[in-house]
Amino acid sequence: MNLASDAAKTYANTDVTRVHLDNNILNPNNYYNITFYVQGNETFYNGMLGYTFNVIYIGIPPKGGLCKADPMSRGVAGVTSFTMSTSSWNDPDGIQEYRFLYSIDGGNSYLPIESESLSKSTVKFIFPPIYQPEMTITLQCNVKNLKGLSASGYVTFPLLMKSTVSAGAVLDNIAKVPITTEEASIQTVHQAI
Numbered sequence: 263m264n265l266a267s268d269a270a271k272t273y274a275n276t277d278v279t280r281v282h283l284d285n286n287i288l289n290p291n292n293y294y295n296i297t298f299y300v301q302g303n304e305t306f307y308n309g310m311l312g313y314t315f316n317v318i319y320i321g322i323p324p325k326g327g328l329c330k331a332d333p334m335s336r337g338v339a340g341v342t343s344f345t346m347s348t349s350s351w352n353d354p355d356g357i358q359e360y361r362f363l364y365s366i367d368g369g370n371s372y373l374p375i376e377s378e379s380l381s382k383s384t385v386k387f388i389f390p391p392i393y394q395p396e397m398t399i400t401l402q403c404n405v406k407n408l409k410g411l412s413a414s415g416y417v418t419f420p421l422l423m424k425s426t427v428s429a430g431a432v433l434d435n436i437a438k439v440p441i442t443t444e445e446a447s448i449q450t451v452h453q454a455i
Contacts, residue, residue, distance in 0.1 A: 290322040291354050321409045327351035329403035329415035336420045339392045346375065347384040348403035348415060357383075359406040366392070369400045369416075395423050 281298075288294065297315040302308070332345045346362045359380045363372035364387075377385045389399070399421045406412040 288320050290320055293317055293319050319409055321355065321407070321411050323411040323413040324351040324353040324357060324405050324407050325413065327403065327405060327413065327415045329401055329417045331399075331401050331417055331419050334417070334419050336422055337389070338422050338424050339389045340424050342388065344387050344389070345384060346387060346401060346403070348405060349383060351405050351413070353405075353407045355407040355409050355411075357405050358408045359404075360385075361404040361406075362387070363402045363404070364389075365400040365402070366397055368398070369402075372400075372402055389421055392421060392423050397421050 295315055295317050297313055299311060299313045302310045302312070327348055328350045330347050330349070332347070333342065337344055348360060348362075351357055360377070360383045361380065362375040362377065362385050364375060365372045375385055375387045397420070398418050400416060400418050403415045403417075404412060405414075
């Protein structure tokens with residue numbers, strides 16, 4: 263570790279067991295070898311010197327990326343094939359992994375979107391059916407660089423219900439019919455829609 267001599271002297275010949283380095287000493291995207299020296303007292307250890315060192319990496323997460331869903335204007339749940347993509351991330355270490363998640367509750371919880379490969383920055387997805395005329399989808403695009411540091415981008419867009427029938431009418435019709443088999447359940451839903 264290439265520290266200015268005054269930074270190293272601050273801790274020399276003291277009983278300090280915890281060390282703090284100011285941010286102006288370390289630069290991002292570099293490896294540092296931190297060495298700690300311990301010297302025994304003269305009575306018991308005759309001044310012997312021991313040391314340990316650790317190599318650490320100081321990095322910064324990716325920056326400036328875009329998250330995009332196509333079409334952004336609107337799509338129909340269960341019908342429209344959306345193309346989700348992320349791009350324009352700046353990272354000197356390089357991007358290793360892309361993950362896509364979506365939220366239907368304003369970003370309180372996210373569900374993963376399956377991808378055939380985490381190294382692809384694009385994924386196609388058809389949203390499952392919804393039971394209200396329209397809802398806002400929040401898409402989260404996660405990236406992770408080669409050193410394991412991650413960042414996220416977000417975009418929102420509307421998703422429409424497949425049927426023009428209200429969800430309330432569909433659920434009311436389903437509730438009126440006694441359903442005993444899976445086939446009856448499917449037929450009831452399709453008749454209601």
